[in-house]
Amino acid sequence: MSDAKIGVYVCHCGTNIAATVDVAAVARFAATRPRVAVARDYKFMCSQPGQERIQKDIARLGLTRVVVAACSPQMHELTFRTACQEAGLNGYLCQIANIREHCSWIHADREAATAKAKALVAAAASRVAHHVPLEVTYAPLNPATMIVGAGIAGIQAALELAETGRDVYLVERDSTIGGKMAKLDKTFPTLDCSACILTPKMVSVSHRKNVHLLTLAEVERVSGTFGAFTVRVRRRARYVTDACTACGACAKVCPVTVPSPFDELLGERTAIHKAFAQAVPNAYVIEKQERPPCMEACPLHQEAAGYVALIGKRKFKEAARLIRQRNPLASVCGRVCYHPCEDECNRGLVEQPVAIQHLKRFALDWARAHGVTLAPPPVAARREERVAIIGSGPAGLVAANDLALKGYQVTVFEQWAQLGGLLATGIPAFRLPRELLEEEIAWIRALGVRLETGVRFGEQITLETLRRDGFRAVFLATGRRDLVRHDLPGLELAGVISGSEFLRNVNLGTDPHPLGRVVVVGGGTTAVDAARAALRLGSPVTLLYRRTRAEMPAMRGEVDDAVAEGVAVRYLTSPVEVLGAAGRVTGLRCVAMRLAGPDASGRRRPMPVPGSEQTIPCDLVVMAVSQRADVASLVEDGGFARTGWRPVAADPETTQTAQPDVFAGGDVVAGPSTVVAAMGYGRRAAEAMDKYLSGRPLTDFTTHLVRPRNLARENFRPHSYAPRYADTPRAPREPMPRREARERAADFGEVGTGYTEEQAVREAQRCLHCGVCVECRECERVCEPEAVAHAMTDVVEDIPVGQVLLATGYQLFDARRAGQYGYGRLPDVYQGLEFERMISSAGPTAGRVLTRSGRPPRAIAILHCVGSRDENYHRYCSRVCCMYALKFAHLVKDRTDAEVYQFYIDMRAYGKGFEEFYGRVLEEGANVIRGKAAEVVAARGPLAEYGALVVRCEDTLIGAFREVPVDMVVLCAAMEPQADAERLKRIFTISQSPDGFFLERHPKLDPTATFTDGIYIAGCCQGPKDIPDTVAQASGAAARMMGMIARGQVAMDPVRASIVAERCSGCRICNNLCPYAAIAFDEARRVSVVEQALCKGCGTCVAACPAGAIEGAGFTDEQIFAELEGLLAV
Amino acid sequence: MTFEPRIVGFLCNWCSYSGADLAGVSRIPSAPNLRAIRVMCTGRVDPTFVLRAFELGADGVLISGCHPGDCHYAEGNYKAMRRVALLQAVLKGAGVDPARLRIEWVSASEGEKFARVVNEFTARVRALGPLKAAAEPVAAAAD
């Protein structure tokens, strides 16, 4: 170092530096600095003679270090390093002092600028003395490339890069390539049809063997470095396989239509669709958003949205079949399901949820009335294992059904004479006609399930006998029985009965008639059912409930029905004592209640009102309160702990009990719940038992357990069409037609008579199709090549590539933000792309220009610069609007009789053929008004005769305020960065300019590279531009990438960290600090080691090492201390 | 004559150094008091660099890097931010106004912001006056 001989070269840069900095003085000063052998100033150091000057000095004076005071090192560091290298001096022994960008260009005061330049030169000279030779190393470059975004830029680059014969990955998040250009009708100024010039390229790119099209794909992460990146790409499920022939049969049967994003929401498309006729890949795709909430809420995952949509299309048979496929107790559910689906229905956000349950009932009733056979799903190959199911309630029946479908030999044991468990004994016939239940149980029997009645678990059979008889697994679904748990005096009297026992007696026909006067105590479904059943048996009935109507757990409609039928309900009343004579009930003494603060369950606690006691004379007291599972027999059997509300301990996830071959589910585990929840348990248990019997782990269930509703709602994310709810016309729910209260109270026939076809269709059409795809599986049914795959899932792939080109394009400014133009508020105000779709012959109006009311407009206004060149939104010019506005004018003139008015600020016709085009359109008679439109309003008064809308503006050429009546307004909305540009910026560690577009390496000289080596940009993601510029930039970027591919390797900057083992204390602080995990600990030597290939040279570890053991090549502590000394020497 | 402070700037290569270059290319004038040192990332700024700068007579030190979340090396700027907080405590202990050390985020496209930061910080340090004879205590505090 001490013998270093430094040459200092101060550049004038013409007058760029010399005008502000006294370069000669700087050179003279430099000569006085330690170890400086020579200091010169020269007009252009970067020129050939300038470089040669340095080289000669190196040769003649034996310089060992060089300082060039000139422009930014980002500009010419490489130039001077190379010059030194050529003269035999290691390039890293040359240091740049930036006295142009950091000095002469930003300071006006010559004296101050010169002083600063001196300091910068002194710093460089003092630093360079500590430089050591560094060697650039080379790493192989992966010749594969990735292009993100497959609009015209991406396609063009892909075609260019394909010529190398190397792999090109073209990643597109849409289902088709083509980008915005595919939506355009004609292109300015030549008016060639966009599709005609684009689609051949799209097809061509799809034919290249080495171009891999990844549609529906998005980049999630990038790791590695230039030459060896690994890009993580998520490929969203298409739900259609490569077998698709694009015949389109699926779209014909799809019952769901949603607005088409390709047509800018002006047209509609089906859930299974192809974005447009020439889409590439030429295959259909299913749009699925969040799964429909109704389906998610159903413990059986019944495709509620699916059959509702089918009913809406009058496909009643298909609807019934769809229901039946997943639900063996379909009619039962259509009657008595608690329908959690309706609670989650998004239509409820508009006015009321869709009557999903009534529609289900309708479909099944329709099928029965029309003699449609509803075949069960296909049965899997026979399994010899025998499975026992205890209890034939909803949980047991569904488990039996599912296991039989999986091929198992299933026997169901039922303790009563009647099959169906609670369905048969607990639910009165006026809610669930017995023949329906029997019919559906017959379906299950038809699958080969043996159903044995009168067998009581714990008596005739036990786990031991079952195992002995060869049953390999047992499912306990014994349900519950309510135990009267009240310590009410008089409960022992004859004429006191529990609610469920009463219902069982009624349902099994074992009750003595007449009952006399009946009092039912309770507010749940059982209480209401019992009251209504007693009424039907001819008794006057009083229902006592200790809280108010609002707290009543029974379903509201059922309570209304009961009241209508004649049940006298007394709220806020609680029993105190059952009165009797001669061992028989004679009355019920009760007390009035009032509601105090909430109790532990959150409900308001009833408190007796002193002195309010009275007696209700009666002959029968039905206690329908508080239910508990009937656990006696299970406890005796041993092995099952009683856990609070769960009388049988089973894993709530797997339904498995402590004994691995015994499973349990339904009310016996969960406590009293609903029919459909029990069915869900049965389904889950069947899956668990199948896994158990097949020796698979009890994980990865395809059925899910539905969490409590309020929790599910918390997680619910509305789908992307949700904002449209506000616009959804209100349509109230179809009421269920029902028999007269008096008529129905006289028998056990059904209350509701079911929807008519018209009602059902009307009700079904209220569905908002919120998952978009409703999983009705109609497409699957009609697809001949069997390409539909609803179960498809996303795939995440790690793709190794050497270089990446971002061609992610732009989005349109949301013209709603410029509220004065009425976009989104006034019906015939459109933005440019919408109008583009309207005039496209393949668009929603087949190319006809029509107002929303279907009439041809008399005049159209085209407003330039909406969101562009506007201080409030974007200051930049979007560059294409003037020309496409003229194109619109031409097309309107060409195809309609309408007048066209252009409202412009300046007409920018800068491109090839643009000015000529402008002239031509003027000649065609387009009116141009110079002035930015102030606002668009609905026409009123005399102007309304000439147009529905009025554009107001100041005409700056004639200096007058003008009001122009038109029927249609087209807004030339600004091009702006994609909404997720920032996310991509982070992923690729590149930068954005203040306007949000990706930042190029140099605004003039390097428009396709970024500051991150190996990442390039092209097209509108870099800034607004037209198609020719986009294509040129894409080709340019591709050429850059090809150059690297041809070279085959990347130079690795020697600026990297290394650890001096002798100084390392082994503290490992650096190990976790490195963002690239490039530092590992060598256990043998007890020191940390930097993996050179992974280090990117940030120097964070160097700064953090407490022992000073890490050296950052090119930025050592010594070098920076020396730089500081020089910097502050002046 | 007004006091003209000498300010050392540690600029990260990817954002702030380029931002300063952009200020130059765009000819956005700023105070000549800042003298920049280029580091690859603000994470490289060793606390001793800052202390040494004061010791050598700097009146202020500016560390400028990429915006949070934008660091070319993921999180070097967060490390720098933490170090600055510690350093300011050390400076305070040594009797140096912690306002003489500032950390800022200037991206490669924020030439105007760079100039603004330089001007503001220069004005602030100018108002604080020269950092007198603090070399000894600062160096001591570093140990």
Ligand code: FES
């Ligand atoms: S690279 Fe700019 S702060 Fe890390």
